[in-house]
Structures are given as C-alpha cells and as structure tokens.
Amino acid sequence: MCIRDRSTWGSSKKDISSGEDLFSSEKVTGHRMGDLNLPKATLSAFIKEVVNDEGLKITPEFTNLIIEISRDYIHTIAGEANRVCLEEDKKTISHDFVFKALTNLKLMDHIEELKLYQESCSKEIKIKGKSKSRETEENEEEMREEQRKLLESIRDQQIQKEIASK
Numbered sequence: 001m002c003i004r005d006r007s008t009w010g011s012s013k014k015d016i017s018s019g020e021d022l023f024s025s026e027k028v029t030g031h032r033m034g035d036l037n038l039p040k041a042t043l044s045a046f047i048k049e050v051v052n053d054e055g056l057k058i059t060p061e062f063t064n065l066i067i068e069i070s071r072d073y074i075h076t077i078a079g080e081a082n083r084v085c086l087e088e089d090k091k092t093i094s095h096d097f098v099f100k101a102l103t104n105l106k107l108m109d110h111i112e113e114l115k116l117y118q119e120s121c122s123k124e125i126k127i128k129g130k131s132k133s134r135e136t137e138e139n140e141e142e143m144r145e146e147q148r149k150l151l152e153s154i155r156d157q158q159i160q161k162e163i164a165s166k
Helices: 026-029 040-052 060-087 095-104 107-166
Strands: none
Touching: 040 060, 060 095, 095 107
16 A cells, blocks of 8 residues: 655655655656656646636645646656566566556556547557658659650750750
C-alpha cells in the first residue's frame, strides 16, 4: 500500500510495510523530482478546457496540485517501466514495459484505454507514412519532370551553340 504525506510533495512514494522507495526518479534518471517539470502552460490549458466544460473556476493552487500529481504519476510509471525493462535486460523501454509497469502498480484499468490509444496512434502513423510515401512518389515524379526539362533545355542550348558556331 502506498501513502503520500502532503508535507513531502516531491519526495518518493514509500511502501508502508518496508519504508522502501517504490520509485526514485534520481535513481532512474539522475534528476531529482523537482528538477523535472511538465509544461505548465499546456497542462493549465488542458485543465481549464476540462473544467470549463462544467462551468467551474479553478485556482492556481488547484492547477499546481494537478500538475504535481501528474508529474508524480508519470515518474512513477516511467520508473517502474524502467525497472521492468532492466529486469528483462533490455535497453529500450517499449509500450509492453509500460503495460507491465501499470500491472505491477495495480493500475490495470488504465491498460485497455492505453491500448486503444496506441492502436489509434499506430494507425495515424501508418496513414502519415503512406501519405509521406505518396508525397515522396509525387516529389520524385516532379523531380524527374524537372530533370527532363533541364536536359531538354541543355540539349537545346547545345544545338543553338552548334548552329551559331557554323
């Protein structure tokens, strides 16, 4: 069971039974928790967008608290994914390690939604890849046409030089 004492915002979560750090961002990233921040303006805009749908006003303290909680959430999951990755002797954290981290942290209810999001991102990347390949094909065709025109122009210039020199 994890607890969080409000007087220790920014410190690691501790396991009540052992007092052991469940996550230490300094161990994982070489940075202290306070050294790493999320983009406040982006998160503030997102929070306002969500809250304004309900017609509520928010205080700066509320925004700061949500940002702090979000940062802790991300750091905890990233740290656990890193630990799982290292245990499996891998050097790159993939989505599978994130899913395992969420399972280890007993956040399985997040996995299904993330898998759906991952699928939509994969489809979007494939679509962008296809459109880029189409753009590349179109660009190649345009370049071939331009090259053909340049060669014709050079050929015409050489013919005109030959005519002029006679």
